[in-house]
Amino acid sequence: MLQAPKYISGEEVEKLLDLKELLTSIETGLGNYSKGKDGGVVQPVRLVVPIEKHHGNLGVMPGYSSFEDALATKVVAFYPENKDLPTHQAWVLMQDPTNGSLNAIIDGGSITAIRTGIASAVATKHLANPNSHILTLLGAGVQARSHFKALLLLHKFDEVRIFSRTRASAQKLAKEIGKTAKVCSSVEEAVEDADIIVTVSFATTPILKAEWVKPGAHINAVGACRPDWRELESSLMQQSVVYCDSREACSQESGDVILSGCDIYAEIGEVINGEKLALWEKTTVFKSVGMAIEDVLSAKIVFDKYMRIGSTLAEK
């Protein structure tokens, strides 16, 4: 008989998803993805339905990993102009791979926030100078927060610079981060001498110029996930060594890649698998558009733990 699916809230996801465990899982998953058929990951490029009338988009992201035997689909709405609601709202549908039954509906906003920061942390682990002290966040929303938390797993920053479209949002984030945070008045000021730069804005035209970036810096380029959206100017993409999460997806979805005509040197999974070099002494860009496999692996950890200890969560 069909069972009603469990519902797992964002609050529960945050309690269940251990960042270190997820980092290991996503690192393995990105490596498996880049092995092609041998890695057992099935993940088509996501389907995006533009809702032009309301300036929004709907993404549908199915994925399967045979290694963990995990099957899930994320449905993600991204509405850059939302003000009172989050700009990203998502749900992950977790299915039983043996028979197709729906096991759970998991809040996907929290999963998207956490797993994207962790995917960038995996790239940063391989591509940033191990002696990185200055972090810059361009954008001060959900992803800025999750990236700060994820990157703290790897580095202790002396300074965290923040620039955002509205100074008030940068100030709010700076207050949460504490005394290492510094609100900046321009992108140029924010990135001067920065070791690691994270672009997590909703910019649609380039905000980051090559001449402002310290040679040898590492950039996690996380926004601009549509073919006509940009965050990095063309010369920065062309002069840097560009890594990506998925070559197939970035070649179809990333305006920074498509419109600059840059070469993608490697998928981060190829570095993890030892097939391509981690050229961390050079200026590196990790172009992330987001992958279903990251959602699948996050959902698997959440669901398995929920089934073990879920009923006790509410008391914690």
Ligand SMILES: NC(=O)c1ccc[n+]([C@@H]2O[C@H](COP(=O)([O-])OP(=O)(O)OC[C@H]3O[C@@H](n4cnc5c(N)ncnc54)[C@H](O)[C@@H]3O)[C@@H](O)[C@H]2O)c1
């Ligand atoms: N690669 C991935 O896997 C992935 C996953 C989720 C989100 N994203 C992308 O990351 C970006 C940030 O997402 P979020 O959830 O943090 O959004 P958010 O709405 O919570 O925050 C966006 C922030 O960017 C700032 N901003 C907007 N336009 C700007 C500009 N031109 N210059 C500087 N700052 C600007 C806003 O003021 C806000 O602080 C979006 O582009 C989103 O699509 C990527």
Ligand SMILES: O=C(O)[C@@H]1CCCCN1
């Ligand atoms: O991978 C994701 O979840 C997001 C969805 C919205 C657009 C950017 N990438």
